[in-house]
Amino acid sequence: GENVEQHPSTLSVQEGDSAVIKCTYSDSASNYFPWYKQELGKRPQLIIDIRSNVGEKKDQRIAVTLNKTAKHFSLHITETQPEDSAVYFCAANTDKLIFGTGTRLQVFP
Amino acid sequence: GAVVSQHPSRVICKSGTSVKIECRSLDFQATTMFWYRQFPKQSLMLMATSNEGSKATYEQGVEKDKFLINHASLTLSTLTVTSAHPEDSSFYICSARDLGELFFGEGSRLTVL
Numbered sequence: 001g002e003n004v005e006q007h008p009s010t011l012s013v014q015e016g017d018s019a020v021i022k023c024t025y026s027d028s029a030s031n032y033f034p035w036y037k038q039e040l041g042k043r044p045q046l047i048i049d050i051r052s053n054v055g056e057k058k059d060q061r062i063a064v065t066l067n068k069t070a071k072h073f074s075l076h077i078t079e080t081q082p083e084d085s086a087v088y089f090c091a092a093n094t095d096k097l098i099f100g101t102g103t104r105l106q107v108f109p
Numbered sequence: 110g111a112v113v114s115q116h117p118s119r120v121i122c123k124s125g126t127s128v129k130i131e132c133r134s135l136d137f138q139a140t141t142m143f144w145y146r147q148f149p150k151q152s153l154m155l156m157a158t159s160n161e162g163s164k165a166t167y168e169q170g171v172e173k174d175k176f177l178i179n180h181a182s183l184t185l186s187t188l189t190v191t192s193a194h195p196e197d198s199s200f201y202i203c204s205a206r207d208l209g210e211l212f213f214g215e216g217s218r219l220t221v222l
Contacts, residue, residue, distance in 0.1 A: 043213040
């Protein structure tokens, strides 16, 4: 089955800096790669996604890149703000969605 | 976007009792729903795929006799934790897909005393 690895597990940045989170997946049949932000005790919130026919997607301060050959994808957050602090999960999907292990991002003012 | 509603949001029960959690798709029909479990500071782990009108598909290591799943209609799936033990205490969250995007319920925090 699909296995998704995510790094780093924790990430601390200064406000205004960029943050990058990386994931790898194992199943070449995976065709959809969403990223979620989860605050404590809440449901995951979709922040951006990318499909396998696209290499890069951007939405304001958030971008995602996908390298299908290498089976890895990354989340880039620019101009980070304290409210970006949360746990971020990547995921890979075939017929079911498998999550990465999560990254706790802390943005210090 | 589509709405998935989950109930109850919090439940406390005694060891040995059973607890039922409901997951409803409010404005769309879902032939398939997914149940996840999340322990503190860990990721969401897929437990099972709920299929309307047929048996659920359980992930490896998940006891189907302990976690009973019923997908009785196109808008409702239920997860029953039977003979609950303290180690079953966790955040249970359901999801359903609408037009290719996965939507999550609010989650149910189960505490077994």
